[in-house]
Amino acid sequence: MAWYLLRRLAASIVVLFGVSILIFGVARVIPGDPARISLGPMASEEQVAQLRAQLYLDRPLVAQYLQFLRGLAAGDLGASTYTNRPVATDLRQFLPATIELVAAASLIMVCAGIPLGVLAGHFRDRWPDHVGRLVALLGVVTPSFVWAIFLVLVFSYAFDLMPVIGRLSDSIIPPPRVTGLLLVDATLAGDGTAFRDALWHLALPAIALSLSGTGQAARLTRANLGQTYGRDYIELARAYGFAGRSIAWKYALRPAMIPTLTILGLDFASKLGSAFLVEAVFVWPGTARYGVQAILNKDLNGIVGTVMVIGFGFVLINLIIDLVVAVLDPRIRHRAAF
Amino acid sequence: MITRRALLSVGLVLALGAAAAPSQAQQRVLRLDQSAPGRLDPSKVVDYASSILAMNAYDTLVNGDPKTGVAPSLAESWTIAPDGKSYTFKLRSGVKFHDGGALTAEDVVFSLDRTLALNAGYARLFNGIKAAASDAQTVTFTLPAPNAAFLATLVRLPVIQKSLVMKNIKPGNYGDKGDYGEAFLAATDAGSGAYRVVEHNPQELTVLAKVPGHFAGHLPKSPDMVRIRYGVEPATVRTLMARRELEVTSQWIPPEIKRALAESEGMGLVAELGSAYFIMPMNTRRPPTDDVEFRRAVALGIDYAALIDLVKITPTVAGAVPMTGMIPSGLLGNDKSLPANRRDVAAAKAALAKSKYATNAPPFELIWVAEVAVEEKIGLLLVQNLAEVGIKVNLTRVPWTLLTQQATKPETTPNMIQRFVGAPYPDPDALISQAHSRYMGTTLKTDWYADPEADKMIEAALATTDAAKRKALYSQLQRHLLQSVSSLYPFESVATFAKQNYVKASMLDDSSKGVAVQGGNWIFRTFEIDK
Numbered sequence: 001m002a003w004y005l006l007r008r009l010a011a012s013i014v015v016l017f018g019v020s021i022l023i024f025g026v027a028r029v030i031p032g033d034p035a036r037i038s039l040g041p042m043a044s045e046e047q048v049a050q051l052r053a054q055l056y057l058d059r060p061l062v063a064q065y066l067q068f069l070r071g072l073a074a075g076d077l078g079a080s081t082y083t084n085r086p087v088a089t090d091l092r093q094f095l096p097a098t099i100e101l102v103a104a105a106s107l108i109m110v111c112a113g114i115p116l117g118v119l120a121g122h123f124r125d126r127w128p129d130h131v132g133r134l135v136a137l138l139g140v141v142t143p144s145f146v147w148a149i150f151l152v153l154v155f156s157y158a159f160d161l162m163p164v165i166g167r168l169s170d171s172i173i174p175p176p177r178v179t180g181l182l183l184v185d186a187t188l189a190g191d192g193t194a195f196r197d198a199l200w201h202l203a204l205p206a207i208a209l210s211l212s213g214t215g216q217a218a219r220l221t222r223a224n225l226g227q228t229y230g231r232d233y234i235e236l237a238r239a240y241g242f243a244g245r246s247i248a249w250k251y252a253l254r255p256a257m258i259p260t261l262t263i264l265g266l267d268f269a270s271k272l273g274s275a276f277l278v279e280a281v282f283v284w285p286g287t288a289r290y291g292v293q294a295i296l297n298k299d300l301n302g303i304v305g306t307v308m309v310i311g312f313g314f315v316l317i318n319l320i321i322d323l324v325v326a327v328l329d330p331r332i333r334h335r336a337a338f
Numbered sequence: 339m340i341t342r343r344a345l346l347s348v349g350l351v352l353a354l355g356a357a358a359a360p361s362q363a364q365q366r367v368l369r370l371d372q373s374a375p376g377r378l379d380p381s382k383v384v385d386y387a388s389s390i391l392a393m394n395a396y397d398t399l400v401n402g403d404p405k406t407g408v409a410p411s412l413a414e415s416w417t418i419a420p421d422g423k424s425y426t427f428k429l430r431s432g433v434k435f436h437d438g439g440a441l442t443a444e445d446v447v448f449s450l451d452r453t454l455a456l457n458a459g460y461a462r463l464f465n466g467i468k469a470a471a472s473d474a475q476t477v478t479f480t481l482p483a484p485n486a487a488f489l490a491t492l493v494r495l496p497v498i499q500k501s502l503v504m505k506n507i508k509p510g511n512y513g514d515k516g517d518y519g520e521a522f523l524a525a526t527d528a529g530s531g532a533y534r535v536v537e538h539n540p541q542e543l544t545v546l547a548k549v550p551g552h553f554a555g556h557l558p559k560s561p562d563m564v565r566i567r568y569g570v571e572p573a574t575v576r577t578l579m580a581r582r583e584l585e586v587t588s589q590w591i592p593p594e595i596k597r598a599l600a601e602s603e604g605m606g607l608v609a610e611l612g613s614a615y616f617i618m619p620m621n622t623r624r625p626p627t628d629d630v631e632f633r634r635a636v637a638l639g640i641d642y643a644a645l646i647d648l649v650k651i652t653p654t655v656a657g658a659v660p661m662t663g664m665i666p667s668g669l670l671g672n673d674k675s676l677p678a679n680r681r682d683v684a685a686a687k688a689a690l691a692k693s694k695y696a697t698n699a700p701p702f703e704l705i706w707v708a709e710v711a712v713e714e715k716i717g718l719l720l721v722q723n724l725a726e727v728g729i730k731v732n733l734t735r736v737p738w739t740l741l742t743q744q745a746t747k748p749e750t751t752p753n754m755i756q757r758f759v760g761a762p763y764p765d766p767d768a769l770i771s772q773a774h775s776r777y778m779g780t781t782l783k784t785d786w787y788a789d790p791e792a793d794k795m796i797e798a799a800l801a802t803t804d805a806a807k808r809k810a811l812y813s814q815l816q817r818h819l820l821q822s823v824s825s826l827y828p829f830e831s832v833a834t835f836a837k838q839n840y841v842k843a844s845m846l847d848d849s850s851k852g853v854a855v856q857g858g859n860w861i862f863r864t865f866e867i868d869k
Contacts, residue, residue, distance in 0.1 A: 047462060090541075164581065166542070282574075
């Protein structure tokens with residue numbers, strides 16, 4: 001198992017290295033002069049040249065990349081020409097917001113999607129299955145930003161039940177920052193008011209972001225359960241008179257979960273980058289929104305920093321999923337040991 | 339694994355009352371939205387949002403004034419040397435920075451030095467200028483040449499607290515000055531303005547708190563706190579305004595949403611006029627707009643009335659007003675006697691017939707900037723108008739980043755672009771200088787029209803300190819430039835904002851009190867909230 005883990009870690013490092021080279025090159029292909037864009041149209045040629053020199057853009061590409069690696073080794077991702085702050089500062093401020101949002105969305109995906117899939121799979125071709133499939137399909141085909149706007153219009157505009165934007169109400173003093181995750185920081189500070197307010201603000205964006213993944217999880221779980229239910233040992237369990245609920249949760253779900261977990265894990269990682277539209281509608285100050293603005297403003301350091309963070313998230317989550325799957329499926333553990 | 343203890347902790351926290359959080363309900367809070375990002379460093383201001391921040395967190399030697407152009411602020415008075423190359427300012431005494439430190443002439447010198455060293459924002463306005471403090475309250479600026487716009491440009495030199503910045507410098511590119519406080523000033527302010535920064539997230543929110551006792555004073559019901567949100571989607575702005583969770587919108591929301599808000603109970607629109615216009619430069623080095631008769635045909639073929647109608651917000655609130663010449667109405671040099679824009683299809687066809695592209699003209703590329711939705715509508719109108727003249731237009735959507743690249747060469751610059759231009763300081767040179775050939779290769783001058791005579795006239799007008807003579811020179815300059823038809827000036831643009839009726843903003847509500855400076859009418863100490 002340790003050898004399996006080491007091999008996965010080594011592969012991850014190679015992947016991250018490759019991602020850095022790719023995004024470093026691709027960012028520089030985007031049209032526009034980042035110095036000119038940052039300084040505005042009234043900047044003189046001399047100002048633009050000075051900023052280009054500060055950004056090392058007057059050097060060959062390889063030299064620029066080596067400079068980037070040197071900075072990365074020192075924890076310095078360079079300065080953002082979009083916010084005029086160090087990229088590391090920006091990511092430290094924005095990443096927790098996205099992690100909190102994506103984590104909440106993933107929790108909803110797991111807690112709602114999998115039971116929905118189990119229900120649909122267990123009552124296959126009966127009305128709970130049809131309803132479940134319809135709900136799941138609606139979640140999958142509708143883009144998350146459409147859900148976001150819909151939820152705002154219904155719950156915030158029409159019924160005035162939920163807050164519209166941001167992570168906290170204007171009247172609430174934020175808890176002292178420890179992790180940047182408001183729910184965690186509020187818990188650590190014992191601030192129930194801030195916790196409730198943060199949870200209330202998180203609800204709509206998390207639901208909007210989760211719906212497509214919930215639908216996907218439900219459909220996958222249903223499909224995998226369908227396959228599992230056709231197995232001999234399930235037939236045997238039925239013959240022995242085991243309760244339906246017991247068969248579903250104890251015997252059928254575990255093997256059916258493996259592909260679902262893999263997809264959910266990848267979905268979680270991809271949402272770190274794709275949450276942009278939901279973040280835009282709710283003015284959620286996250287990394288995804290920052291990354292898109294970095295692209296639109298050709299903020300080279302911002303682009304590379306954001307992609308590296310998302311890439312690292314992908315790699316880490318993949319690693320965790322691989323470990324979880326190895327725990328769930330002993331065959332994988334034993335195969336890896338040899 | 340979730341333990342019982344963890345669940346209990348969360349439950350306890352949820353059950354806790356509201357005792358921990360003190361209410362801010364008694365304060366007057368002004369909430370706005372603006373385009374992202376919000377940049378705090380006053381030496382790096384380039385856009386509307388960062389202009390608003392700088393003008394409230396910092397003070398300048400002079401402020402814009404609707405009648406006189408500039409009025410005293412930190413400087414009580416000033417004298418100008420007879421040769422126009424030296425300005426000596428007497429500073430107001432007793433002015434304090436937000437941390438209580440006294441503002442002195444050394445801080446003014448430091449601010450100029452820092453602006454020039456960082457060479458960002460509006461640094462180019464101060465190239466070659468030196469400042470020296472002769473005592474704590476006296477500072478002298480020495481210019482390389484007379485500059486009639488110098489006093490006006492000082493609205494773009496916020497005074498920064500030297501001691502606070504130097505206490506917080508980090509390693510950087512500026513020798514013993516380190517990073518010159520770049521990291522520090524990106525996160526907080528070192529100013530003396532009527533408001534100070536208490537919280538800042540450039541992608542989400544900046545919170546400013548009133549500074550009591552500011553020398554310029556606050557109106558009685560001025561906001562105690564200002565919250566500026568960045569990058570709020572238009573649909574969200576509409577919802578927030580309806581819920582009274584936003585007091586004033588930015589100008590960037592679509593006209594349809596402004597219209598809807600204007601028709602909502604308890605809301606209205608306010609406008610900024612006199613400092614901005616809409617320009618349509620034509621690339622004079624690329625066929626077919628390299629032919630003056632072709633350009634004249636385009637100029638005569640556009641329906642300017644329909645264009646102005648297109649950007650109207652409501653029947654009573656215009657998004658544009660007709661423009662004569664190249665200088666908007668709020669600035670010296672505006673000349674109503676210049677020929678007005680007019681549509682004459684017959685004359686347009688005649689001009690086209692005289693051009694070398696009377697038959698078989700190459701494609702005419704008109705672009706609209708992807709980030710400015712209204713430009714697509716304007717472009718579609720032009721396609722229709724010019725089709726009547728016999729000119730086929732290819733309308734293309736281009737992201738701003740691509741346009742900045744295209745504008746660097748005449749062969750890649752589109753035949754015609756559309757651009758909204760605002761005056762960064764209250765002087766006509768802020769706008770008309772963009773016709774100078776030194777701006778070729780940037781998005782400021784995409785007509786690629788080199789006119790040494792016009793360059794000399796621009797420089798001469800800038801060096802002329804007599805207002806009447808300057809006005810005459812600008813009239814002459816405009817007549818000269820308009821003959822080339824290298825750019826069209828269809829209208830003065832009116833920036834409009836939706837506002838809750840319980841908010842009074844004297845410089846926005848009453849255009850006679852407004853100043854011709856981008857962001858210059860958003861002085862929060864002149865706002866009042868009367869709920």
